[in-house]
Amino acid sequence: MNILKQDIQYIKGVGPKKAYLLKRLNINTVEDMIWYMPRDYEDRRNIKRIANLRPGEKATFYGIILGEGDVSKPRKNLSLIKFNVKDETGNIEVIFFNKTYLKKTLNSGQRVMINGEIKKGFKGLQVVNPIIEKVDMLDTDNRQGIVPIYSLTEGLSQNEIISIQKRILQIVNESIEEYLPEEIMNRCRLCNIKFALNNIHFPSNVQALKIAKYRLVFEEFLLLQLGLFKIKTGIVQDKKGIPLKNNNGIEAFIKKLPFKLTKAQEKVFNEISKDLERDTPMNRLVQGDVGSGKTIVAIAALLKSVINGYQGAFMAPTEILAEQHYVSLTELLEPLGIKVGLLVGSLSKGEKNKILNKVESGEINIIIGTHALIQEGVKFCNLALVITDEQHRFGVRQRAILASKGQNPHVLVMTATPIPRTLALILYGDLDISIIDHLPPGRKTIKTYSRTSNKRDDIYNFVKKQLDEGRQAYVVCPLVEESEAIEAKSATEIAHELSYDLLNGYKIGLLHGKMLAKEKEEIMGNFKTGNIEVLVSTTVIEVGVNVPNATIMVVENAERFGLAQLHQLRGRVGRGSYQSYCILINNSKSEISKERMDIMEKTTDGFVISEKDLKLRGPGEFFGTRQHGLPELKIANLFRHISVLKTAQKEIEKMTHADPDLTLNNYPLLRIKLEEKFLSVEEVL
Numbered sequence: 001m002n003i004l005k006q007d008i009q010y011i012k013g014v015g016p017k018k019a020y021l022l023k024r025l026n027i028n029t030v031e032d033m034i035w036y037m038p039r040d041y042e043d044r045r046n047i048k049r050i051a052n053l054r055p056g057e058k059a060t061f062y063g064i065i066l067g068e069g070d071v072s073k074p075r076k077n078l079s080l081i082k083f084n085v086k087d088e089t090g091n092i093e094v095i096f097f098n099k100t101y102l103k104k105t106l107n108s109g110q111r112v113m114i115n116g117e118i119k120k121g122f123k124g125l126q127v128v129n130p131i132i133e134k135v136d137m138l139d140t141d142n143r144q145g146i147v148p149i150y151s152l153t154e155g156l157s158q159n160e161i162i163s164i165q166k167r168i169l170q171i172v173n174e175s176i177e178e179y180l181p182e183e184i185m186n187r188c189r190l191c192n193i194k195f196a197l198n199n200i201h202f203p204s205n206v207q208a209l210k211i212a213k214y215r216l217v218f219e220e221f222l223l224l225q226l227g228l229f230k231i232k233t234g235i236v237q238d239k240k241g242i243p244l245k246n247n248n249g250i251e252a253f254i255k256k257l258p259f260k261l262t263k264a265q266e267k268v269f270n271e272i273s274k275d276l277e278r279d280t281p282m283n284r285l286v287q288g289d290v291g292s293g294k295t296i297v298a299i300a301a302l303l304k305s306v307i308n309g310y311q312g313a314f315m316a317p318t319e320i321l322a323e324q325h326y327v328s329l330t331e332l333l334e335p336l337g338i339k340v341g342l343l344v345g346s347l348s349k350g351e352k353n354k355i356l357n358k359v360e361s362g363e364i365n366i367i368i369g370t371h372a373l374i375q376e377g378v379k380f381c382n383l384a385l386v387i388t389d390e391q392h393r394f395g396v397r398q399r400a401i402l403a404s405k406g407q408n409p410h411v412l413v414m415t416a417t418p419i420p421r422t423l424a425l426i427l428y429g430d431l432d433i434s435i436i437d438h439l440p441p442g443r444k445t446i447k448t449y450s451r452t453s454n455k456r457d458d459i460y461n462f463v464k465k466q467l468d469e470g471r472q473a474y475v476v477c478p479l480v481e482e483s484e485a486i487e488a489k490s491a492t493e494i495a496h497e498l499s500y501d502l503l504n505g506y507k508i509g510l511l512h513g514k515m516l517a518k519e520k521e522e523i524m525g526n527f528k529t530g531n532i533e534v535l536v537s538t539t540v541i542e543v544g545v546n547v548p549n550a551t552i553m554v555v556e557n558a559e560r561f562g563l564a565q566l567h568q569l570r571g572r573v574g575r576g577s578y579q580s581y582c583i584l585i586n587n588s589k590s591e592i593s594k595e596r597m598d599i600m601e602k603t604t605d606g607f608v609i610s611e612k613d614l615k616l617r618g619p620g621e622f623f624g625t626r627q628h629g630l631p632e633l634k635i636a637n638l639f640r641h642i643s644v645l646k647t648a649q650k651e652i653e654k655m656t657h658a659d660p661d662l663t664l665n666n667y668p669l670l671r672i673k674l675e676e677k678f679l680s681v682e683e684v685l
């Protein structure tokens with residue numbers, strides 16, 4: 001068996017208990033461990049001897065505790081504990097304020113590592129309130145030079161992870177073979193895999209770390225791009241599309257709408273319309289911030305395919321949204337004699353079959369649905385346009401499967417999350433991008449406030465005021481059921497609490513992912529018609545729900561959400577002409593949370609928010625590849641390492657000259673690596 005695939009539990013020194021903790025860090029196998037990258041490094045090459053310490057400097061040194069801690073209480077509310085620490089060259093006094101419990105944990109003879117500012121005391125040098133770490137004789141070996149710092153989980157210390165990682169490296173050093181092609185390594189000056197793995201974890205010097213990192217980043221990008229190439233070419237081969245040239249009735253349809261299209265909508269629709277007329281398939285991404293009016297653009301495009309005698313399909317990420325689109329499309333298009341259908345997972349078998357038959361016979365012109373649309377049994381009569389309203393939920397492959405149900409239909413992807421151009425290019429290949437860059441007129445900026453939960457009474461009094469004026473409200477909660485581990489309040493509980501207490505007397509509805517589709521539909525329907533005044537919901541409403549009369553949103557435990565998600569959620573209000581409000585209840589004192597809330601208060605611009613979001617995510621974080629159905633990037637960063645990405649892309653171009661289908665027949669090890677990397681992804685699909 002390939003040792004890299006071995007369960008980490010069976011590695012010497014790990015065992016079931018540590019393996020259990022490692023699982024929490026998503027480390028299951030030897031390979032997962034080796035790809036568990038340090039989140040940072042600390043340069044400990046300048047570890048000092050005590051005799052060389054100088055007052056005023058911040059220094060790190062090792063020593064042994066001599067005797068017991070000496071506790072004194074010079075004042076009320078102030079206790080001191082002093083330790084004498086020595087090494088072979090001298091002594092130093094180590095003092096802590098109000099930490100007398102250290103008497104129990106730091107015993108005489110304990111070896112410690114200390115980091116702090118050195119001061120001149122009465123009796124010689126001293127260091128006050130330093131960082132102190134217990135170390136074993138053995139451990140000091142682990143903690144010299146440039147040392148890695150890994151993210152931890154409760155119960156596993158830095159030292160333990162380092163020891164495991166060292167052991168794993170020994171194993172890997174004996175078994176791993178280079179899998180990148182030699183000519184690429186030479187051309188791009190890449191170090192070999194052994195050097196890279198050893199030095200990314202335990203760098204022998206700063207230069208070695210850089211070289212190691214470059215190789216690993218390059219490798220991740222190369223594999224990602226190769227995988228994408230395979231997915232795309234595997235499905236779409238023939239590039240002849242269906243030209244849709246007839247425009248009869250489109251203008252009249254647009255004129256009859258209850259509103260005038262914005263300039264941005266017109267421009268984007270024209271771009272789409274031109275693409276549809278070509279005989280090569282359209283491949284276009286429409287980006288528009290929340291509430292910018294993407295749906296109507298999609299509807300007009302679908303109408304165009306029907307006018308030309310073809311079918312259109314519209315895939316939405318949730319049933320609620322599919323249902324909502326179904327209602328809008330039916331309202332707008334059925335009067336024109338166009339037949340619209342809905343296909344979602346929760347239909348009965350009989351209902352589903354009826355719809356499937358009508359899609360296959362061509363009786364249904366436009367079909368709207370969820371993932372149900374890409375199932376095998378779905379066959380079209382003459383599909384010419386595929387739209388995915390995806391908000392990052394569909395993978396490259398799913399989109400391609402839907403497209404494969406027609407003869408190279410035109411493909412339109414809509415997203416509310418601004419995607420930086422480079423990332424869009426990776427994910428969507430050579431697609432064109434249209435941006436709806438302003439909102440419909442008359443929209444007022446949503447006022448956003450961040451408050452702590454001790455203000456809940458005031459917050460809900462404010463909600464009541466809005467309700468009394470005839471508006472509606474959302475209350476968003478992160479979890480469905482109370483969980484011990486995460487103290488987020490459950491939607492069910494909050495709905496109860498509000499109806500008995502803070503919003504007593506108002507009509508409250510509950511919506512969460514575990515409800516049956518029929519129940520969800522009913523609740524949403526009642527919210528739309530105003531029969532429900534307050535919708536207490538989990539994030540199922542995050543995407544696309546449109547109820548313009550809802551003007552206030554309260555987000556409970558807002559600290560649990562990422563910025564992009566908060567922006568999506570907030571986009572559920574401010575969709576009509578009323579002044580709208582978003583109140584974020586933040587119970588975290590962490591700096592990052594505060595910063596997130598500040599950003600939400602200051603801006604409603606999705607592009608600014610997504611940029612900040614990326615900045616707030618630490619190094620090593622990736623931007624949503626997983627959500628797109630691609631393997632996670634462990635070390636490469638799509639923003640920071642763009643030049644490496646480009647180099648990798650160039651190499652792929654070169655490879656395709658010799659091997660147009662990228663069969664990788666000449667590079668069997670690389671092919672295996674690629675298959676492994678994308679295997680987990682395929683399983684998901």
Ligand SMILES: Nc1ncnc2c1ncn2[C@@H]1O[C@H](COP(=O)(O)OP(=O)(O)OP(=O)(O)O)[C@@H](O)[C@H]1O
Binds near residue numbers: 262543
């Ligand atoms: N030109 C317009 N003038 C006025 N209202 C418009 C215009 N275009 C769309 N709307 C309305 O704006 C609201 C939001 O539109 P839509 O649901 O298409 O937004 P969206 O871009 O899909 O947003 P999200 O990504 O949040 O779902 C809808 O109520 C829609 O009827």
